[in-house]
Amino acid sequence: MEVKWIFFDAIGRLRSGWRFAVFFIAFVIAAVVTGGVGGALINFLVPGGPNFLTSGILTLIPALLVGWLCGKYIEGLPFRALGAWFTKRWLTHLVSGIVIGAATLALGVLIAFLLGGLRFAPNIIDNGVLLKSLVLSFLVFAVGAAAEEALFRGYIFQTFVRSRLAWLAIALTSLFFGVIHVLNPNAGIISTLNTILAGVWFGIAYLKTRDLWFVWGMHLMWNWMQGAFFGIEVSGMTNLVSTPLLREIDAGPSWLTGEIYGVEAGVVTTIALIVSTVAIYYLPFLKPSEERIIDN
Numbered sequence: 248m249e250v251k252w253i254f255f256d257a258i259g260r261l262r263s264g265w266r267f268a269v270f271f272i273a274f275v276i277a278a279v280v281t282g283g284v285g286g287a288l289i290n291f292l293v294p295g296g297p298n299f300l301t302s303g304i305l306t307l308i309p310a311l312l313v314g315w316l317c318g319k320y321i322e323g324l325p326f327r328a329l330g331a332w333f334t335k336r337w338l339t340h341l342v343s344g345i346v347i348g349a350a351t352l353a354l355g356v357l358i359a360f361l362l363g364g365l366r367f368a369p370n371i372i373d374n375g376v377l378l379k380s381l382v383l384s385f386l387v388f389a390v391g392a393a394a395e396e397a398l399f400r401g402y403i404f405q406t407f408v409r410s411r412l413a414w415l416a417i418a419l420t421s422l423f424f425g426v427i428h429v430l431n432p433n434a435g436i437i438s439t440l441n442t443i444l445a446g447v448w449f450g451i452a453y454l455k456t457r458d459l460w461f462v463w464g465m466h467l468m469w470n471w472m473q474g475a476f477f478g479i480e481v482s483g484m485t486n487l488v489s490t491p492l493l494r495e496i497d498a499g500p501s502w503l504t505g506e507i508y509g510v511e512a513g514v515v516t517t518i519a520l521i522v523s524t525v526a527i528y529y530l531p532f533l534k535p536s537e538e539r540i541i542d543n
Contacts, residue, residue: 256410261321263410270317270402277309299487303390307397314402322409329401330458334536337460343533344452344464347523351448351465352472355510355519356479364504364515366496367477380490384475385467387487392466393459399424399446400453400462413454421446432483437502438512441520442482445469445511448524455527457535473509480509 256262261269282305311331318324326332359365370377399420407416425443428434449462456462474481478491497504505512527533 263407263412266317266321266406267403269321270313270406273317274309274313274398277313278306281305281309300387300390303387303394306394307390310394310397310401314397317402317406322406328405329397330405330453330460331397331401332458334458336456336534336536337458340456340458340461340533341464344461344466345468346464347452347527348465348468349472351519351523352469352477352510354522355513355515356477358515358518359504359510359513362503362515364498364500364513365510366498367493368496370478370491370494372490377490377492380488381475381492384488385471388470388474388481389467392470393463395424396449396459396463396466400449400459404450404453408454413450417447417450421450424449428482431508433508433512434483435508435512437514437517438483438505438508441511441513441516444517444520448520448527451524452527455530455533455535461533473511480505480507482511483508 254262254265311329314329315326318328319326322328327334356365360367404416404420407413407419421443424446425439428442429439431438449466452462452465453459470481470487473479474488474491476492478488478493478495481487497506499506501512503513503515504510505516510516
């Protein structure tokens, strides 16, 4: 066996595992630099600004930049290959993702409600305060979801798909997605398994549309509806929304509703994600734009 075969495939392209390694190393370096310089600049311009918003921006920028550079110089691909360009179906995919993300979360909450685990009450608060909270939290969740999707369903996912290793792309990124949530407050076995399952959900969604607009819409609405609309903890965190529209009344049990971690630690989320994944796989109107077919 030639040594060259270890590094390059039959068409002389660097193998996907090495492409992943190049991206990972470059991303870490870029994230450190961006975090140092950009973090200091943002804190100077907006003292005491939302940490989650800042960290999202400082993850999104290197994920897109390094992903584009790896695609361009390793695989000869244009920026649109990253799935974040305004292709012909981008708006259709974004709106579809928003609707499906909201519907999936609502399904999980509905199951918990019908089984007596969750109840909700209006949050009596000044309308101006409420509106400000809803808008700010939408922005925070939008940036956070964009950052995670650009990283997990961006170049590292797509480069394996281009090597006909979609199964590995889903398995690897879903596992990583689950691992980064392990240290969240009150995380447990069910929450971790559900987060890994969410990675599969997002992975299948990307494969259907071959862009990040659809998965971004899903991810954004899942988080925003959870925290800002229903007043539920988002992956164990309670500090992302100052004033939700509703107040959650959680009667448990924990295995059903997730209790202090939120519904993501309950089997209602497991059911909702499985149903949604199957639906996405078979929905006929979800398909890539012509530009994305060429890129992939």
